[in-house]
Amino acid sequence: MPRALKLFLHRLQLLALQITISVMSGRKPVLLAGPGSAMRLCGTVVELGARRVLIVTDAVLVKIGLIAPLAQALEAAGAVCAVYDGVEPDPTHAQIEAGIALAREHRADAVLAVGGGSPMDAAKVIAACVGNNCRVADVVGNFKVKKAPLPVYAVPTTAGTGSEVTAVAVVTDTAARAKTPVVDGKLVPVMAALDASLMTGLPRAVTAATGMDALTHAVESYISGFANAETRPLSVAAVRLIFANLGKVCADGSDLEARQAMALASTYAGFAFTRASVGYVHAIAHNLGGLYHTPHGLANAIVLPHVLDFSRDAAARQLAELTVEIGAATSAEPVAVRAQRFIDRLRALARETGIPETLDTLRAADIPVIARRAMDEAQGFYPVPRFMVQSECEALLAKLLP
Incomplete structure (x- = not known):
């Protein structure tokens, strides 16, 4: 099916879904x-x-x-x-x-x-x-x-x-x-x-992966086409809390104040994505989990920066706003610079908390199947800022190979 037709059908299905969600x-x-x-x-x-x-x-x-x-x-x-x-x-x-x-x-x-x-x-x-x-x-x-x-x-x-x-x-x-x-x-x-x-007894690896899961919810809901005046403040609050506290709880799991902040961030992000939905990170992560049993938070954490690279120009304004919210830029700096800095800070947080950059179970032979399933899941269901086709998804997945 031609890309233009896929995109048209995607937008038509999203319109119907948005109406359904509004009355849900x-x-x-x-x-x-x-x-x-x-x-x-x-x-x-x-x-x-x-x-x-x-x-x-x-x-x-x-x-x-x-x-x-x-x-x-x-x-x-x-x-x-x-x-x-x-x-x-x-x-x-x-x-x-x-x-x-x-x-x-x-x-x-x-x-x-x-x-x-x-x-x-x-x-x-x-x-x-x-x-x-x-x-x-x-x-x-x-x-x-x-x-x-x-x-x-x-x-x-x-x-x-x-x-x-x-x-x-x-x-x-x-x-x-x-x-x-x-x-x-x-x-x-x-x-x-x-x-x-x-939550104080959670292992560091679980703390990191689940925290990045919450961050994925917050970011994808913020750059979503369904984001609105109700969901945006919740997404922003979650992003700020996670950048301020995830490193702390990974360094000291007994930090009760930081743990409570992360619990609140997770809930804020949950509220946000229930209304605004998520995007390609989840479509890909779900299918990595289905095929390899990759923990969902870990899959999200590994995939998120790559999807943001793909969507950066289309979501530049929103990513630039988040960069200001986490104190990594001022609003006077160019939008493109701020957007890239947010992705850079996200990668730095992932490194700080021990998230790997690649997926050790991923096999090159499986990439076409994972990409097809991810695109099928996202079609007409995820209000993403930039439309992706299978070949682009395959190229993204190839970057995750060990």
């Missing part, structure tokens, strides 16, 4: 913040009527003792709990179906998600499928959740995905070796607790 549920979660907020949330869950709560998490958090106090707090408030800890990174249809079965067996009337993006995504889909008496495959795609899910409450233990406030979940189709999205306003959690005391 605008619900925002109630936020509790600060050390101890996770325990406060547990009491509130019961106050709001939950009596049979399914906790969705992963085995590591159970093993290190993070889940037991939350379950005890729920039970002390009057709820009966069951724990599903079968979620692994990039949760599969099978893992989520197992969680659905346990939720039904437990007769759950609420779901508490505790963990990083994978447990939160799994919890959203479990709640949607139980509420709609359906399977995972029935809700994959855009706006396919017909009835209200079980209420979801979120306690993120990483600062990056923003899933605690978004209308998106991502599940892995193992047969296709691809990530598949579930997008619906009904997925947005009821309440979230941003409790940095649960």
Whole structure:
């Protein structure tokens, strides 16, 4: 298909999507913040009527003792709990179906998600499928959740995905070796607790990758064609907080103030991209994750500067504005100079926090497949500042080869 026709169809599909997003549920979660907020949330869950709560998490958090106090707090408030800890990174249809079965067996009337993006995504889909008496495959795609899910409450233990406030979940189709999205306003959690005391034990590599994930959300939402007066201040706030604090938490994971700032940045960025969407970084990262199980934050971190190189001229004004916001330039400097400086500062932050420049699992033979899938995902769905075709995506991916 000629590039001009692809671009025309892309813009037409985006127009329809923008109209849909504008009428999508605008619900925002109630936020509790600060050390101890996770325990406060547990009491509130019961106050709001939950009596049979399914906790969705992963085995590591159970093993290190993070889940037991939350379950005890729920039970002390009057709820009966069951724990599903079968979620692994990039949760599969099978893992989520197992969680659905346990939720039904437990007769759950609420779901508490505790963990990083994978447990939160799994919890959203479990709640949607139980509420709609359906399977995972029935809700994959855009706006396919017909009835209200079980209420979801979120306690993120990483600062990056923003899933605690978004209308998106991502599940892995193992047969296709691809990530598949579930997008619906009904997925947005009821309440979230941003409790940095649960994040101080995160390894440096996880802290860096998840922090760069949040930065990707903030930057892509800011340069998006759907960015608006509501989303831009949130994107800017997230970018400022991340540049000011990610290096600190990577150097000292026990810095509670910096951890709390990163948790807030992740949530701001989550709010922003729910309305403004993301772009080619996510399209490529999703498909690296689907093929190689590359952690999503790490894939975003590696891909982001290359996509910004590609989009620099088309997004120069926005990137120049962000450079001023992080204190790396004045508004008197030329736009092009400021835009390039933002990309340079981003690369410097990635180096400081230990993000690699290449992807050691990437194989040259896989590049055409990854590029095709990424372009298929982005077509008509991501309001990017500069349109990309497969050959350009392949050239970008080649720069990531080890």
